[in-house]
Amino acid sequence: MAFPCLPSVRPPPRAVRARAERPRGRRPALTVVAAGTRTSGAEARGSLVLALVSQALAASQRRAVDLVTEAAKYALPSGRFEPRNLEEALMSVPDLETVPFRILKREEDYEIRQVESYYVAETTMPGRTGFDFSGSSQSFNVLASYLFGKNTSSEQMEMTTPVFTRKEEVRGETMDMTTPVITKKASDGNKWKMSFVMPSKYGPDLPQAKDPSVTIKEVPSKIVAVAAFPGLVTDDDISQRESRLQKALQKDTQYRVKEDSVVEIAQYNPPFTLPFARRNEVALEVEGVDSAS
Numbered sequence: 001m002a003f004p005c006l007p008s009v010r011p012p013p014r015a016v017r018a019r020a021e022r023p024r025g026r027r028p029a030l031t032v033v034a035a036g037t038r039t040s041g042a043e044a045r046g047s048l049v050l051a052l053v054s055q056a057l058a059a060s061q062r063r064a065v066d067l068v069t070e071a072a073k074y075a076l077p078s079g080r081f082e083p084r085n086l087e088e089a090l091m092s093v094p095d096l097e098t099v100p101f102r103i104l105k106r107e108e109d110y111e112i113r114q115v116e117s118y119y120v121a122e123t124t125m126p127g128r129t130g131f132d133f134s135g136s137s138q139s140f141n142v143l144a145s146y147l148f149g150k151n152t153s154s155e156q157m158e159m160t161t162p163v164f165t166r167k168e169e170v171r172g173e174t175m176d177m178t179t180p181v182i183t184k185k186a187s188d189g190n191k192w193k194m195s196f197v198m199p200s201k202y203g204p205d206l207p208q209a210k211d212p213s214v215t216i217k218e219v220p221s222k223i224v225a226v227a228a229f230p231g232l233v234t235d236d237d238i239s240q241r242e243s244r245l246q247k248a249l250q251k252d253t254q255y256r257v258k259e260d261s262v263v264e265i266a267q268y269n270p271p272f273t274l275p276f277a278r279r280n281e282v283a284l285e286v287e288g289v290d291s292a293s
Contacts, residue, residue: 081228081279084108088228091279093268097160099197105255109248110227112255112286117221119206120164120195121146123213131165131233139194146209147196153207160197162266162281165233167192224264224283225249225257231275238265241282254289261285 083089084106105112123142127135140163149156198206198216206216227245231237242263249257266281 084111087230088279090276091228091230092273092277093279094161094270097158097197097199098162098268100200104223107248107252110225110245113224113226115222115224117218118200119198119202119204119216119218121198121206121209122193122195122215122217123211125165125192125194131235131238135192136165136194142211142213143194143196146211146214150210151207152210155207157202158199160199162197162268164195164197164264164266165192166195166264167262222285223255223287225252225255225286226266226281226283228279228281230278230280232278233265233267233280238263238282242284245282245284249284249286255286256289258285258287 081088081091081093083091099118100116101113103111104114121143123139125135125139147157147159204218208216225245227241227248229237229241246257249255261284264283264285266283268279268281269277
C-alpha cells in the first residue's frame with residue numbers, strides 16, 4: 001500500500017528566528033501601543049505621567065471645593081442670632097445645625113428661650129475644673145472620635161453647634177427618715193461634663209459609642225435664661241457671669257431660676273476663631289413664676 005506524499009517541512013525563515021540575532025544590550029527603538037500607532041517608549045511614559053497628573057489635579061480640585069465649602073460653614077456667620085448690642089454683633093456663629101429654640105422674652109442682659117428636646121453624646125471631663133486646656137482637649141477628642149466613626153455603626157456624622165459644658169448634677173443620698181433632713185453632695189458633684197449635640201436626623205436611632213466613657217442621652221424640652229459673651233472661657237469668668245445672670249433674674253417678674261438648675265456653657269466656635277468673634281453663652285434653667293407657685 002502506498003502512502004500519500006507529504007509536503008516537505010521547511011525550517012522557519014531566519015527573520016522569524018531573529019530574536020537571538022538582535023544586537024545585545026539595546027532595546028527596540030519603537031513600541032506598539034495601539035493598532036496602527038507606533039510611538040517611542042519615552043513618549044508612552046510621558047503620556048502616562050500626564051494622565052496621572054491630570055487625574056490627581058481633578059481629584060485635588062474636587063477635594064479643594066469640598067474643603068472650601070466646609071470651611072465656609074465656619075468662616076461665614078449664619079445670622080442665626082439677633083444681636084442686642086455691638087459686642088454681640090461682632091460674634092460669629094458657624095452655619096451648622098444647632099439646638100432648635102424660640103425666644104420667649106428679651107431683656108438687656110439676657111433672653112428667655114424655649115428649647116426643644118435634642119440628643120447629645122456626653123462624657124465626664126477629667127480634673128476638678130471645667131475649662132483647663134488638657135481636660136477640655138481630652139474630652140473634645142473623645143466626643144469627636146465618636147462623631148467621626150468610633151461607634152458601633154462606624155458612622156461618620158456631621159458636626160453641629162454648640163459644644164455644651166455643664167456641672168455635674170448634685171445628687172442627694174437617700175436615707176431613712178429622721179431629723180434633721182440631711183442631703184449629702186455626691187462625691188463627683190464638682191465634675192463637669194462636655195456634650196456634643198447630635199444631628200437631628202438620627203433621632204433616638206444613634207449608634208452606640210465604642211468608648212464606654214461616652215453616653216448617649218436625650219435632653220428634654222426646657223426653658224432657659226441665656227446670656228451671651230465673647231472671648232475665651234475660664235472657670236473664674238463663668239463664676240462671675242453665672243452670678244450676674246442670677247442677680248438679673250431676681251428682678252424678673254415672669255421667670256425665676258429652678259431650684260435644681262445647674263450652670264451650662266455653650267461654645268459655638270472652632271479654636272482658631274479670634275476671641276472677640278467667639279460666641280459663648282451661659283445658661284440657667286428657669287420656670288414661670290406662676291407655674292412655680
